[in-house]
Amino acid sequence: MAASKDNEEASDAPSSPKKVYKDPDDGRQRFLLELEFVQCLANPTYIHYLAQNRYFEDEAFIGYLKYLQYWQRPEYIKFIMYPHCLYFLELLQNANFRNAMAHPANKELAHRQQFFFWKNYRNNRLKHILPRPLPEPSEAPPPAAAPPLPPAPPVLTPVTAAPGPALSPMQYGIPPGSALMKNDMRSSSIDRRKRKKDG
Template identity: 75%
Template sequence: MASDSIEATDPPSPPKNVYKDPDDGRQRFLLELEFVQCLANPTYIHYLAQNRYFEDEAFIGYLKYLQYWQRPEYLKFIMYPHCLFFLELLQNTNFRNAMAHPANKELAHRQQFYFWKNYRSNRLKHILPKPLPESSVSATPASAAPPALPPTTIPAAASNIPPTPPQAPSPMQYGSTSVRNDPRNSGVEKRKRK
C-alpha cells in the first residue's frame, strides 16, 4: 500500500534539456558520408595509421559503427564503392597495422588502379554473349543450316525509343590513344608537314 502512494505522488519527470538537432541529422549524415568515402583512398588510410588513430579504441568502435553504410538504404549515397571494401578491411587488426607501412599503401593503391583499369573489360567478358566463330558459320552446308526463326514484331511503344548513342571512351583509360593531341609530338608533326 505504501508503494502505491509513492508511485502516485512521484510521476517520472521529462528531461528538461532535450537536445533537438536543428537540421534533423543532415550535418551528421554528410560528415559520416564524407569520412566513409575518404576511406576509398589508401593514402588517407596510411595517414590514419601513421597518426595512430587505429590505436584508439574509440576510433575502432567508430569504424565498426560506420558499417551501417553497407545497408541498401545508405548504399545508394556512396559514390566511391571502394570505401566499403576498405571499411570492411579496417575491421581487421592486421590490415590496420599493415597500412602504417608505405610499401603496403603503395601496393593497395596499385591494386586499386589495376582494378579500375580492367574492371569494365573484365565485367563485359562475362556479360556480353560470345560471337560465333566465322569459320563455323560459313562451313555449314545449306541443308544442315538451322531452321529460320519466325520474324519478330516490335511493339509500338518500343519503336518510339531512340537508339542509344555510342559510349564515349573513358577518361581513365591507360595511356594516350591520340598521338595528334599529344603535346610532345606537336613539333614532330610541324616538321613533317613542310
C-alpha cells in the same frame, strides 16, 4: 523533519522525462559528415595517415568504424560515389590490416592494386556481361571437292643490258634529253659537283 518529508514526496513523484537531443537539421549535417568520412576511406593514403597518427589504436575510433558499416545497406549505399571505400571499410575491421597500413610499402601496394583494378575493371566486367554469340549450327561437310590449284608463278623475262650508262630508278620511262630529265635531282647534284671542281 519537514525537509525529509519534502524529499520523500519528491522521490515518490514520477521523474520528469529526460531531454532527448534533437538535431536542428534532422540529422542532415551528421549524414553528410559520415558520408564524407566513409568516402575518404577509398584513398589508401588517407588510411595510411590514420594509421601513422595512431587513430587505429583508439578503441572509440575502432567502434566508430564498426558503426559506419551501416553504409553497406541498400538504402545508404546509393549515396556512395566511390565504392572502394566500402571495401576498405570492411578491411579496416581487421586489426592486421589496420597495422599493415602504417607501413608506406603497404600503402603503395594498395594504391597499385587499386589502379590495376580501375584499369582493367571495365574490360573484365564486359567479358562477363556482354552476351556471347551463339555457336553456329554445325552443318554436314560439303562433298569433297578438288582443292584449288595454287596460282601459277609469274613468268620472268630476261632483261637485256641497255646500251650506255645505267639509269637511275627515277629515270625509267623518261626519254633522254627531255625536260624532266634535266630536273632530276641526281643529275643536278652531279652537275653542281662538276662545277665546283672546274671552278
